[in-house]
Amino acid sequence: MAGTEHAEVEETLKRIEVHKGVIGTIVVNAEGIPIRTTLDFSTAVQYAGLLRTLTIMARSTVRDIDPQNDLTCLRIRSKKHEILVAPENDFLLIVIQNPCE
Amino acid sequence: MGNDKYVVRPMQTFSGAPKNKQIQTDNIGVVEEGTTATIWDIFDSFCVQNETPESEKADYLETTVNTSKGQEKIGEKSSSSSTTVSTGCTISSMSEMEMSGNSLNVESDSQLIMSSESFQHSLLVMERSIVANTFQPKLAAYRQLPIPEDPDSTVKPGIKVQSEEGEESSLSPTLERLWAFTCELSRGRNITSMAWNKENLDLLAVGYGDWDSRTEKPSLICCWSLKNPMWPERVFYCQSCVTSLDFSSNNPNQLGVGMYDGTVAIYNVQSRNNVTCIANSRECSNKHLHPVWQVNWTKKETTLSGMDRGEALVAVAADGRITKWLFSGNSLDCIDLMKLKKSQHFKKNTVETDVIISPMTPGLCVDFHPTDSSIYLTGTCEGLIQKCSIFNSQNFLDTYKKHFCPVNHVEWSPFSSDVFLSCSSDWTIQLWKQDLFTPVLSVTSSQRAVLAVRWSPNSSTVFAAINGRQVEIWDLTLSIRHPTIVHHAAAGVRLTSLLFVKGNDCVLVGDSEGQVTVYQLKNLSVGEGKQVDRLNDIIHSAVSW
Numbered sequence: 329m330a331g332t333e334h335a336e337v338e339e340t341l342k343r344i345e346v347h348k349g350v351i352g353t354i355v356v357n358a359e360g361i362p363i364r365t366t367l368d369f370s371t372a373v374q375y376a377g378l379l380r381t382l383t384i385m386a387r388s389t390v391r392d393i394d395p396q397n398d399l400t401c402l403r404i405r406s407k408k409h410e411i412l413v414a415p416e417n418d419f420l421l422i423v424i425q426n427p428c429e
Numbered sequence: 430m431g432n433d434k435y436v437v438r439p440m441q442t443f444s445g446a447p448k449n450k451q452i453q454t455d456n457i458g459v460v461e462e463g464t465t466a467t468i469w470d471i472f473d474s475f476c477v478q479n480e481t482p483e484s485e486k487a488d489y490l491e492t493t494v495n496t497s498k499g500q501e502k503i504g505e506k507s508s509s510s511s512t513t514v515s516t517g518c519t520i521s522s523m524s525e526m527e528m529s530g531n532s533l534n535v536e537s538d539s540q541l542i543m544s545s546e547s548f549q550h551s552l553l554v555m556e557r558s559i560v561a562n563t564f565q566p567k568l569a570a571y572r573q574l575p576i577p578e579d580p581d582s583t584v585k586p587g588i589k590v591q592s593e594e595g596e597e598s599s600l601s602p603t604l605e606r607l608w609a610f611t612c613e614l615s616r617g618r619n620i621t622s623m624a625w626n627k628e629n630l631d632l633l634a635v636g637y638g639d640w641d642s643r644t645e646k647p648s649l650i651c652c653w654s655l656k657n658p659m660w661p662e663r664v665f666y667c668q669s670c671v672t673s674l675d676f677s678s679n680n681p682n683q684l685g686v687g688m689y690d691g692t693v694a695i696y697n698v699q700s701r702n703n704v705t706c707i708a709n710s711r712e713c714s715n716k717h718l719h720p721v722w723q724v725n726w727t728k729k730e731t732t733l734s735g736m737d738r739g740e741a742l743v744a745v746a747a748d749g750r751i752t753k754w755l756f757s758g759n760s761l762d763c764i765d766l767m768k769l770k771k772s773q774h775f776k777k778n779t780v781e782t783d784v785i786i787s788p789m790t791p792g793l794c795v796d797f798h799p800t801d802s803s804i805y806l807t808g809t810c811e812g813l814i815q816k817c818s819i820f821n822s823q824n825f826l827d828t829y830k831k832h833f834c835p836v837n838h839v840e841w842s843p844f845s846s847d848v849f850l851s852c853s854s855d856w857t858i859q860l861w862k863q864d865l866f867t868p869v870l871s872v873t874s875s876q877r878a879v880l881a882v883r884w885s886p887n888s889s890t891v892f893a894a895i896n897g898r899q900v901e902i903w904d905l906t907l908s909i910r911h912p913t914i915v916h917h918a919a920a921g922v923r924l925t926s927l928l929f930v931k932g933n934d935c936v937l938v939g940d941s942e943g944q945v946t947v948y949q950l951k952n953l954s955v956g957e958g959k960q961v962d963r964l965n966d967i968i969h970s971a972v973s974w
Contacts, residue, residue: 333549341552344556347659392469395468395473414555427562
């Protein structure tokens with residue numbers, strides 16, 4: 329059972345990584361270290377560090393307004409591409425996509 | 430003063446020699462801590478504090494101990510948050526230090542993270558967001574939202590001029606392709622049936638199967654969601670080729686499936702992990718041994734006390750029986766609603782020439798009346814359409830005779846409860862009124878068997894037909910001789926299945942390559958007046974010729 333779930337997770341992650349327009353994916357653990365990434369490691373570490381701070385800030389903002397609320401997704405649209413962050417307590421899932429290709 | 434008892438007596442004590450002794454201590458580190466008492470921080474600590482007194486006795490001393498503990502915890506928490514907030518620049522340096530030493534930790538971490546449920550959920554949401562980014566203009570067109578231009582798009586302005594020129598010529602009704610539901614699992618498989626979910630109108634079940642191929646590919650049912658047109662939400666494998674699907678309205682997670690070997694099954698599409706096929710007709714002694722051509726969920730008749738109406742699954746099969754399946758406990762059991770006997774007319778012709786084992790004719794399609802669910806129509810292989818009632822399993826109520834080839838599909842009009850459409854392999858589509866025994870209108874446009882015909886749920890005079898090589902959209906207010914829109918399939922691809930979308934002008938076409946293409950009907954004029962009246966007007970004008 330756990331084996332099939334793991335396989336499904338792997339498959340979904342692979343589908344995201346090869347999706348059209350996706351430049352890179354990073355999975356960051358609780359200490360801020362990228363554990364799985366398709367970019368080179370130094371870029372991944374940079375993204376992980378910067379986005380971790382930003383996510384904490386964003387979560388603090390959301391919860392300041394209403395402490396029973398919580399952050400579910402953070403999307404930053406820039407000129408060149410879009411960064412999507414799925415924040416959780418023990419990990420961070422970051423995807424960088426260029427949607428208009 | 431002059432008392433003899435007082436004596437003055439000096440004393441001297443030795444004073445020890447002073448000695449210097451030196452000691453050394455560890456450096457007493459001094460750390461400055463700052464914290465911001467954010468609202469959520471106070472709330473969290475308050476919640477944690479509330480939990481602990483519930484498990485302990487509410488003693489005054491203990492509460493004071495609690496508050497001091499709580500304060501320590503607050504101190505800890507705020508210190509942890511402040512270190513992460515104020516020392517953000519050191520995190521990357523910390524991580525570099527840690528990464529060199531803790532490679533083992535990372536491995537176990539990654540295993541833990543990857544198998545956690547929240548990771549799976551995040552992946553699901555992330556995949557849908559990415560796919561929605563790519564498909565956003567198409568999905569917006571589907572939902573009939575205006576599509577704003579992307580200010581950062583890198584498309585050159587030269588292309589814009591061409592599209593403006595193209596717009597002027599495309600004011601005639603046409604089908605515009607939006608996207609196609611397809612993935613590697615489904616590529617190359619023939620689509621046999623499609624059904625929308627009754628509760629969640631964005632969920633589509635598609636059955637793939639090929640009953641005359643020699644390959645041993647198992648048949649497939651995929652549940653697609655509009656949120657992800659690139660990968661199905663659920664995939665089920667079936668032993669036998671799937672021929673028909675229908676979702677239940679009472680229990681929207683139950684999907685009724687009819688198969689080529691005569692099995693009728695009910696699948697539960699809700700959970701990913703649990704057993705999905707919740708009932709199967711293999712053990713039933715009365716099951717069909719011939720292909721089931723259509724399944725339909727229908728409400729059971731109300732009991733005398735008007736209790737809630739359950740639902741039953743009705744199946745029509747090639748052995749000429751129409752059966753009602755009741756799902757009780759874990760098993761399916763069936764009763765016969767009707768046996769489709771061969772009509773007297775044909776019997777005379779065939780009694781000398783053919784060796785007929787069974788005196789029954791295969792039924793191909795069934796449709797229940799939209800308001801009175803005790804009446805249903807069924808189309809047979811002989812070309813007859815029988816109107817039957819579930820209370821009478823011996824005789825038909827009425828017979829409509831016009832087709833001379835198998836009737837592939839019958840459907841009541843969703844707007845007018847007297848009108849129904851039928852299509853057949855004799856190249857024609859007939860429009861009938863319930864009490865007239867000759868068709869009101871007969872349309873034919875190409876010399877190929879019409880595989881399916883469907884009413885549009887949005888406009889009472891529009892229907893679509895599919896015949897292998899093309900999709901035709903007919904609008905009876907514009908023309909009763911020619912289809913309004915004709916769309917040809919790509920070379921080598923056979924179109925096999927058709928479904929309308931309720932609420933917007935889109936139609937789904939399934940083909941033999943495993944693709945479900947979504948088309949939008951453009952420039953189809955909407956008439957004024959009530960839907961029912963428009964259809965009745967057309968019928969009156971046709972009948973009065």
